[in-house]
Amino acid sequence: MEKNQKKELIRKHGEDVTGTVETIKKELERFDTIDLVKTPDDNWFEQFVAIEMKRQKKQFRRDLTLFLILAAVILSTIIFTLMARPFFFLVLQAAAVAFTFFYTGMRLRKREELHEKQS
Amino acid sequence: MEEKELVKKAKQGDHSAFSMLFRGNYPLLLKYLLKVTMNPDAAEELAQETMAKSLEKIHLFNGKSKFSTWLISISTNLFIDQHRKRKREIAWREQETDGRKLKWHMDSRREEWSDALSALSRLSSEMRAAIILKHYYGYSYDEIGEMLRVSPGTVKSRVHNGLTAVRKELDHDGKEPKKGVN
Structure with missing residues (x-):
């Protein structure tokens, strides 16, 4: 293909893309002027914020309690096994390390697969 | 009141500052979500999820961009997450x-x-x-x-x-x- 023909094709493609972008922009601008969904009044927003903040505080307290209970259970188990069953304590430690390696490997492989799919 | 001032107050837990910020940015957010989801119900639902998330994460907003840009970013993340979860x-x-x-x-x-x-x-x-x-x-x-x-x-x-x-x-x-x- 000659150089001029190539240039002409690239120019034509550029013009086509610009035209498509302009059409899309014009249509989306028109779309924005149509009231498909109404904006609620000020009261609704105030209520939304109050309810949501209350819910998040409650959720935080629940999560913190659960965390503290779990931490207490895990710590007591570890201390008990360390004192009463040292062999079982070592097995638990090895299992924890093996699980961490396995889980990290799985996550990395999944991320790579997702990246390959996206590109 | 200016946006920066509102954000500052919102970070201190001021309810009315939050509601003013949301009231001012809701139409833009909803219109963006309508265009992306092409579904009015899903757009409304995502807009509310976005506001809830921004309430939770307001301490992470650094003020370098507009508040509306931050909301659009959160809503896009939520939309993509929702989409990835489905087959x-x-x-x-x-x-x-x-x-x-x-x-x-x-x-x-x-x-x-x-x-x-x-x-x-x-x-x-x-x-x-x-x-x-x-x-x-x-x-x-x-x-x-x-x-x-x-x-x-x-x-x-x-x-x-x-x-x-x-x-x-x-x-x-x-x-x-x-x-x-x-």
Whole structure:
């Protein structure tokens, strides 16, 4: 293909893309002027914020309690096994390390697969 | 009151500052989500989820961008997460239904459902979001990449492929409609 023909094709493609972008922009601008969904009044927003903040505080307290209970259970188990069953304590430690390696490997492989799919 | 002042007060837990921020940015957020989801119900639901998330994460907002940009970024993340959770086939079928729903809403308001909107509704949501963010809201490829959690190169190729698909659809105007681009 000659150089001029190539240039002409690239120019034509550029013009086509610009035209498509302009059409899309014009249509989306028109779309924005149509009231498909109404904006609620000020009261609704105030209520939304109050309810949501209350819910998040409650959720935080629940999560913190659960965390503290779990931490207490895990710590007591570890201390008990360390004192009463040292062999079982070592097995638990090895299992924890093996699980961490396995889980990290799985996550990395999944991320790579997702990246390959996206590109 | 200025946006910076409102954000400062919101960070201190001021309810009315939050509601003023949301009231001011809700129409823009909802209109963005309507264009991306093509479904009024899903757009409203996502807008509320976005506000809830921003309430929780307000301490992370550094004020470098506009508050509206931050909300758009959160909503895009939520939308993409929601989409990834669904299986590809189901997502595509839902997309078709969403396009039809929106067309019905437009028809009932005696507004034209143009070929360009139809072509946009047939794109995959990732492509549609990339095109809208780039060419309607004017964000850079880097900014969109951060929002969609992909590389700027991937955004560029999505925008290019999406525009090519829309152009083809518009060229085929009046002919048999084609299957969606995924």
